[in-house]
Amino acid sequence: MLTPEFVQELLTDLESDRIERTISTNNTDKFAQAICAFGNDYPGHRQPGYLIVGANDDGSLSGLQVTDELLRNLAAIRSDGNVLPPPAMSVEKLVLPQGEVAVVEVQPSTVPPIRYKGRVYIRIGPRKGIANEQEERVLSERRASLLTTFDAHPVPEASLHDLTMRLFDEYRMQTIDAEVIAANHRTPEEKLASLRCFDLTAAKPTVAGVLLFGTNPRYFLPGAYVQFLKFPGPTMTDRPDDEKEISGDLRFIVETMYQKIVAHNLVASTQGEGFRDQPRPDYPEWALRELFHNAIIHRDYQSTTPVRFYWFHDRIEIQSPGGLYGEVTAATLTRRNSYRNPVLAEAMKSMDYVNRYGYGIQRAQDLLAANGNPPATFDIDDKVFLVTIHKRAA
Template sequence: MEALEVLDIIAGGETSKAQFKLNVTNATSIAQEIVAFANTKGGLIIIGVNDKTGSVEGLSYQDIQRINNLLTTAANEQVKSPISIETETVEVEPEQRIIVARVPEGISKPYKDKDGLVFVKNGSDKRKVTSNEELRRMLQRSGGLYAEEQVLPHCTYADIDWDKFSHFYETTYEEPAEPDQERKFENLRLGQGGKPNLAGALLFTNNPQKSITGFFITAIWFWGNDLEADSYRASDYLRGTLPEQFSQARDFLMRTLHKVQSGDTFNSPGVLEIPKVVLTELLTNALIHRDYFIKDTIKLYIFENRIEIISPGRLPNNLTVEQMKRGIRKKRNDILDSLAPNLLEYKGAGSGVLRALKAYPHIDFINDIEAEQVRVVIHRTAKLEA
């Protein structure tokens, strides 16, 4: 790393990507800093810089040797799982040397210190993670845990609508579901040991909300454009299996939308102001790709000037809005994603957003990382082409 580059970073002060240390003598303390960086986006630990004033004070040859050994010991022995870091000695001024330790973003989150504590970066500081829900989401993002595979303790195979499952199985695989329906159910990763998992319950139980709370759609049709309105034109809780929620949500939307004349004559047929394919693709995406670790409803808000579909959870696995709009996709719920094409109007393969934008480009996608939600805003001000 060049001296000028390091000095530029130091001049910018401590951030979520850069931490300063005057010296390091405690392996436990530096291990916690490494854990925090590995659990977030990675970053630099710059040693030999006063973290209070930002002044470069440098290190002796003996300090450099000792600190390099201490960093290696901390990363290998006091971080669980061990993580590889890179260290470099940079001479920023004649005879004034500092250590730059580069900590990568980890691929086996959550990382812990020797006491089992989990830390993440919070601006220029770090904070301890104490929420089980946050830990589960970290595991999910690293590929170590999936919400849809959680077996439901208060739900059994007696709650499954086996006629519905049989129809799906026979239509999809062109072979009888009987005999041994339960084995075939489990082969599709929908349950085990007589109990459905979350995916199995969301797709095939008689009453999913009896066993799993929060996983439905809150639909509200507002009078104006203000979320804080005191009264609504209509509101409803759209419950049931995912296919049932999808059908109810699309029906709710289609009842609220205007129809526009598709031709120049008075008798020309009216078409929806927003194409049906847009509603289909975006509602399905919300149901299939939401974060099921967050026990909250999908919000469907209809305003005079826009429609908002708000899904719990940020985009998965560092996916960006720009990537999503180019058809790139990263799975969060593999079971739901694989079975949805046979249960909902869903094609997968990352093409849904592309189809929606092609049919109606007046759509904004907001990945709200702080609020842990994805907002899709469909503007109602665009004129349909005849």
């Protein structure tokens, strides 16, 4: 936790490149660029960076009164999906003898480069700027020594020929600023590496690269598929009405599951306002999507077990291997988020499958309640994450 004494030291250190001061309270672009630059830690300090709101360049305070709205807006930068992958940061209000400040502490990322709206920002001495191609390469190579998540690891058996570059180019257009794309002259390997889909040191695609753009991801990751079963009754003793093993690149899997959801989700008409019929599905489609996304993003891809999507007469069960991850517990499921696969989480956001980070389960519960369904229930241990969505009563 930050202390007034420590922040006072930050204010008086006018030479450090780990500190940015501003008197602006609503310049979100400036805030996000600073957070992005601190997260990238281009100088290699391996120490946090600090954005201090309410301070002049000379360290004096501006007389700002720190409001809850300002703190919420600063904290929202972490999860609004514009800074990718999401930075590790905290926001605090500090009361000093000479006034108030809001301080954002940003930890150096273990999966650089971090981008804000498709651009990589870094600290260059006391100022920030946009990284050039060589600086981005330095960050990409540094990531190899900082790997902590499985999706960023290289796949030893894979090569560039195992990826569909057309899919990557489409994804890159959604993720990288168009001017940056037009200006660069990188090799295919360097383009992939800039989005954590290729390991330049190992000269191999990463797990995320294979899952997102692989011609046959299941060959390298045997559990990378979805087992879909639709049963006519409440148990698995009946013969399925529909069954399919859905494998391929991540986008194909997601889009195919959407088709299954639409095909099997019965919609009834109920009387709404003004005596007009109002369509009411057995399950709100977007709730099913959110909970399926959660299974795809957070599953353990080292497991040979698939994601299971079982549709019964009275409920749907979505089961994924891996259990909870990081600091998330069953009690904090809707309030905290830790990413087993941060590169995949970033990709799902960039491809518009996810609106905001950390809100999927909460949003699904809200949609279920609005449709008249009971709340989804969770059965979680260290190996399996099972969510059950109950059918709306007739």
